[in-house]
Amino acid sequence: MYNIELRIKTLDWLYILLIGIIFATLLSSLGYRLLEMPWIHGAVFGALLGFSITLFSLLFITFMNQTILPKVTKIFWLPLAVFFSFFSGFLGTLFSIFLANLLHIQLIELFHTQLFEIAVAIGFLTYIVGALLYRFVKMRNEKEVVDHNYVQSRLRSLETQLNPHFLFNALNSIAELIHQDPDKAETAILKVSTFLRNTMDEHARIPLRDEIRNVRDYVELENIRFSGKIDFQVSGEMPKISVPKFSIQLLVENALKHGFEPHRVLHIVLSYDKEKHALILINDGKPIKSTTFGTGLGNLAQRLKLLCKGSIKITDKQNPTFAIYLGDCNENTHRG
Numbered sequence: 001m002y003n004i005e006l007r008i009k010t011l012d013w014l015y016i017l018l019i020g021i022i023f024a025t026l027l028s029s030l031g032y033r034l035l036e037m038p039w040i041h042g043a044v045f046g047a048l049l050g051f052s053i054t055l056f057s058l059l060f061i062t063f064m065n066q067t068i069l070p071k072v073t074k075i076f077w078l079p080l081a082v083f084f085s086f087f088s089g090f091l092g093t094l095f096s097i098f099l100a101n102l103l104h105i106q107l108i109e110l111f112h113t114q115l116f117e118i119a120v121a122i123g124f125l126t127y128i129v130g131a132l133l134y135r136f137v138k139m140r141n142e143k144e145v146v147d148h149n150y151v152q153s154r155l156r157s158l159e160t161q162l163n164p165h166f167l168f169n170a171l172n173s174i175a176e177l178i179h180q181d182p183d184k185a186e187t188a189i190l191k192v193s194t195f196l197r198n199t200m201d202e203h204a205r206i207p208l209r210d211e212i213r214n215v216r217d218y219v220e221l222e223n224i225r226f227s228g229k230i231d232f233q234v235s236g237e238m239p240k241i242s243v244p245k246f247s248i249q250l251l252v253e254n255a256l257k258h259g260f261e262p263h264r265v266l267h268i269v270l271s272y273d274k275e276k277h278a279l280i281l282i283n284d285g286k287p288i289k290s291t292t293f294g295t296g297l298g299n300l301a302q303r304l305k306l307l308c309k310g311s312i313k314i315t316d317k318q319n320p321t322f323a324i325y326l327g328d329c330n331e332n333t334h335r336g
Contacts, residue, residue, distance in 0.1 A: 013054070016054055024046040029046060031108070032045075037108070041106040041107075044100075045096065048099050049093065052095045053092030053093070056088040056089075057092070061084055061088065064084045068080060081127075085127035086123040086124060090120060170221065173225040174192070177224065177225060184224050191217065195214065195221060204303070206243065207241075208239065209240075211247060215270075219268075232268045234270050234271075238272055241329055243279070247279075247303075248270060250296045251297075251324075254297060258286060269281070273323070280324075281322045281323075285320055287320065291314050293312075297312065307329065310326045311327070
């Protein structure tokens with residue numbers, strides 16, 4: 001069972017390890033210095049102590065969070081956390097003293113005469129520090145969930161603007177065909193049905209291959225209205241990544257709206273720039289006059305930012321060229 005209170009990231013443990021070693025090293029060095037003992041021995045012992053306690057905490061707390069706590073009611077979480085945190089500090093102290101003896105590190109006399117009492121005290125201190133870290137991690141996880149839910153809500157809001165936008169254009173095309181060619185109008189309705197079925201996936205990102213397939217369906221639909229004067233081609237090998245849904249389709253739609261000329265074929269070519277990690281879409285239609293994005297491309301720019309920390313730019317106005325910079329979409333090849 002997933003619970004944000006139990007999720008500790010690998011990076012969290014690295015920070016805890018680093019802070020634990022630095023804190024224990026400085027504190028131990030100071031103690032040795034005050035007792036007029038070699039501070040270097042104190043520094044080494046402190047580093048061993050910080051490393052050992054963090055190591056046992058990683059083992060025990062990870063085991064507890066992943067194996068025990070999800071299976072018991074919350075009423076038992078606190079006593080179990082106290083036990084495992086204390087046990088991590090207790091065993092970590094004993095282990096660090098064992099290592100110090102192996103390395104012939106000079107120890108404070110109390111570690112020889114009152115080892116058990118010191119280990120118990122450090123065990124309780126470990127629990128107190130662990131409780132503070134737990135509160136920090138919990139608040140961080142809760143914030144991430146809130147941020148994720150906001151992004152998903154925003155994306156759903158943006159996507160509700162897309163389907164009506166496409167349907168408006170498609171239905172206008174079909175309305176024109178009904179009087180001109182009823183058979184083509186019937187074919188167009190079937191194409192719209194197929195396109196919508198393929199694009200009604202609830203995920204915000206889809207595999208690039210699926211997006212290209214949807215674009216081909218869209219172009220085939222529009223070619224019914226434009227008598228086959230739209231030529232869409234993919235140049236070169238495409239990466240196996242996920243992209244925001246409708247990303248390429250919106251650019252193709254934009255090319256038709258602003259670049260198409262009835263007397264000639266509009267060629268649209270999609271390629272991939274590996275160095276810039278960008279999808280490049282170029283067409284040979286009318287030059288771009290305005291660099292201000294309308295509803296569709298403005299929507300796409302927002303979704304790229306939310307989903308991939310990416311962006312969209314016009315890189316050539318004379319030969320209409322758009323670049324979709326994918327940001328970290330390459331790290332999110334799963335659907336979601």
